[in-house]
Amino acid sequence: xxxxxxxxxxxxxxxxxxxxxxxxxxxxxxxxxxxxxxxxxxxxxxxxxxxxxxxxxxxxxxxxxxxxxxxxxxxxxxxxxxxxxxxxxxxxxxxxxxxxxxxxxxxxxxxxxxxxxxxxxxxxxxxxxxxxxxxxxxxxxxxxxxxxxxxxxxxxxxxxxxxxxxxxxxxxxxxxxxxxxxxxxxxxxxxxxxxxxxxxxxxxxxxxxxxxxxxxxxxxxxxxxxxxxxxxxxxxxxxxxxxxxxxxxxxxxxxxxxxxxxxxxxxxxxxxxxxxxxxxxxxxxxxxxxxxxxxxxxxxxxxxxxxxxxxxxxxxxxxxxxxxxxxxxxxxxxxxxxxxxxxxxxxxxxxxxxxxxxxxxxxxxxxxxxxxxxxxxxxxxxxxxxxxxxxxxxxxxxxxxxxxxxxxxxxxxxxxxxxxxxxxxxxxxxxxxxxxxxxxxxxxxxxxxxxxxxxxxxxxxxxxxxxxxxxxxxxxxxxxxxxxxxxxxxxxxxxxxxxxxxxxxxxxxxxxxxxxxxxxxxxxxxxxxxxxxxxxxxxxxxxxxxxxxxxxxxxxxxxxxxxxxxxxxxxxxxxxxxxxxxxxxxxxxxxxxxxxxxxxxxxxxxxx
Numbered sequence: 001x002x003x004x005x006x007x008x009x010x011x012x013x014x015x016x017x018x019x020x021x022x023x024x025x026x027x028x029x030x031x032x033x034x035x036x037x038x039x040x041x042x043x044x045x046x047x048x049x050x051x052x053x054x055x056x057x058x059x060x061x062x063x064x065x066x067x068x069x070x071x072x073x074x075x076x077x078x079x080x081x082x083x084x085x086x087x088x089x090x091x092x093x094x095x096x097x098x099x100x101x102x103x104x105x106x107x108x109x110x111x112x113x114x115x116x117x118x119x120x121x122x123x124x125x126x127x128x129x130x131x132x133x134x135x136x137x138x139x140x141x142x143x144x145x146x147x148x149x150x151x152x153x154x155x156x157x158x159x160x161x162x163x164x165x166x167x168x169x170x171x172x173x174x175x176x177x178x179x180x181x182x183x184x185x186x187x188x189x190x191x192x193x194x195x196x197x198x199x200x201x202x203x204x205x206x207x208x209x210x211x212x213x214x215x216x217x218x219x220x221x222x223x224x225x226x227x228x229x230x231x232x233x234x235x236x237x238x239x240x241x242x243x244x245x246x247x248x249x250x251x252x253x254x255x256x257x258x259x260x261x262x263x264x265x266x267x268x269x270x271x272x273x274x275x276x277x278x279x280x281x282x283x284x285x286x287x288x289x290x291x292x293x294x295x296x297x298x299x300x301x302x303x304x305x306x307x308x309x310x311x312x313x314x315x316x317x318x319x320x321x322x323x324x325x326x327x328x329x330x331x332x333x334x335x336x337x338x339x340x341x342x343x344x345x346x347x348x349x350x351x352x353x354x355x356x357x358x359x360x361x362x363x364x365x366x367x368x369x370x371x372x373x374x375x376x377x378x379x380x381x382x383x384x385x386x387x388x389x390x391x392x393x394x395x396x397x398x399x400x401x402x403x404x405x406x407x408x409x410x411x412x413x414x415x416x417x418x419x420x421x422x423x424x425x426x427x428x429x430x431x432x433x434x435x436x437x438x439x440x441x442x443x444x445x446x447x448x449x450x451x452x453x454x455x456x457x458x459x460x461x462x463x464x465x466x467x468x469x470x471x472x473x474x475x476x477x478x479x480x481x482x483x484x485x486x487x488x489x490x491x492x493x494x495x496x497x498x499x500x501x502x503x504x505x506x507x508x509x510x511x512x513x514x515x516x517x518x519x520x521x522x523x524x525x526x527x528x529x530x531x532x533x534x535x536x537x538x539x540x541x542x543x544x545x546x547x548x549x550x551x552x553x554x555x556x557x558x559x560x561x562x563x564x565x566x567x568x569x570x571x572x573x574x575x576x577x578x579x580x581x582x583x584x585x586x587x588x589x590x591x592x593x594x595x596x597x598x599x600x601x602x603x604x605x606x607x608x
Contacts (some may be wrong), residue, residue, distance in 0.1 A: 077109025122507020410458030
């Protein structure tokens with residue numbers, strides 16, 4: 001894409017959504033909402049916007065905008081820690097700057113040094129992949145991601161120290177930014193081996209590449225593995241009880257089907273027996289100690305559906321209660337349940353007693369509508385299932401909405417996959433449009449690091465974990481980014497990138513309008529033969545609403561809906577101002593909206 005196109009797109013963005021279009025009258029958050037079943041939001045704090053976003057401690061999580069980041073791939077603030085531990089061999093090494101699996105040097109100090117960049121983007125909460133000390137190198141890769149923990153009490157030296165993390169949290173809090181930890185209860189690093197398929201050294205016997213799963217039926221018949229720990233590794237895990245094989249399933253590798261999803265080793269990782277009361281108590285103590293020491297603002301929980309449901313029924317309430325007692329009244333917990341079915345997701349927020357989960361159903365719906373050009377009726381069907389999440393401590397507006405991540409891949413990749421021959425301008429526009437859908441829908445938006453710089457990736461897993469700082473990975477650097485002539489070989493912290501600017505404007509809109517954060521979802525227009533669709537976020541007590549209208553299609557489209565006595569005025573539109581019908585004179589009983597291709601508009605019923 002040439003510079004002229006980028007400039008034009010940037011100008012279109014600014015023309016469509018200037019702060020002035022929102023209105024200065026919106027800077028006071030005073031709209032009362034009815035109490036929900038959890039007691040959340042019974043009153044929206046009558047504070048200026050600036051106060052809400054400075055007061056991280058008391059801010060409701062629905063007011064937040066999340067940024068999900070792998071510290072190793074973000075920014076190298078301290079090159080002296082790149083090689084990890086100098087005293088613990090198991091946590092040393094793994095630096096391979098040219099390989100996508102290696103450590104690349106990013107760290108906690110690097111995130112702190114880029115807080116200006118994140119704050120300017122509109123971010124109010126940072127979620128980092130696990131930071132605890134890992135087994136740096138395993139047979140299938142290098143722990144740049146942080147999910148192979150051996151020590152649950154200290155920070156991995158590749159990322160920094162306990163003191164570095166406390167310094168980051170303090171610096172973020174001074175800016176009103178929350179910090180969330182990514183935690184694991186399902187497994188630890190791969191240390192335990194089995195005599196039936198491993199040598200004494202821990203290497204596989206002969207041509208084995210995995211250990212076949214032993215079912216509960218086989219175990220009952222005496223067909224089981226004999227676990228052992230290779231010499232010199234019997235005390236590598238902290239706390240010490242984690243070194244005892246009796247606290248693990250020891251049934252071989254999961255097939256991710258049936259009972260093996262709960263009992264099998266997740267890609268060879270030592271699978272904890274989370275049905276054991278001792279394991280439950282030990283994990284609660286581990287994470288209570290981390291809350292006590294670091295005072296994070298919440299947890300994202302890894303691999304939730306691979307853990308016994310009964311574990312969550314105790315773990316989640318205990319952790320939240322403990323955090324509240326430590327002076328963190330808005331401590332928030334959300335789980336990763338890797339499934340696009342709301343019936344499966346909601347099982348963990350209701351029976352499982354987790355307040356929230358990552359909304360994989362939303363991700364799939366957004367990708368289908370905006371990248372794969374499927375019917376917007378999918379959005380209607382998705383939101384129609386929101387009642388599934390409702391119970392005493394959870395509801396649909398607490399769901400974490402996202403467009404891509406470190407496991408499944410990026411927005412840019414999904415767009416390239418769906419339409420490889422699409423113009424660069426349309427790819428950029430579809431990415432911006434899907435981000436708008438995320439920011440304007442119910443739920444809490446999560447930006448995946450690098451998406452704001454047009455990163456595309458080559459697929460999932462390591463192919464979606466590019467470096468924000470100058471990369472030396474050839475398979476990253478040959479990608480064409482959305483909206484930019486840069487590559488990942490460049491330093492990508494460009495505040496003028498059109499995607500960055502678009503997210504800035506969406507963040508501003510969301511912060512200025514309480515209805516975008518707390519408003520009840522209501523459908524307004526969905527039609528099988530149209531790509532134009534509309535939904536509202538409203539206060540059911542005052543009947544005030546914001547009406548969101550999207551056109552995900554390739555041609556201009558028109559919709560008409562009944563106003564039911566309300567007066568609608570255009571608040572803003574993107575990518576450019578539209579000539580919008582309005583019933584501001586209070587004579588029309590319907591509102592007709594025509595949107596150009598790949599665009600959206602927002603209408604308000606608020607008094608100007």
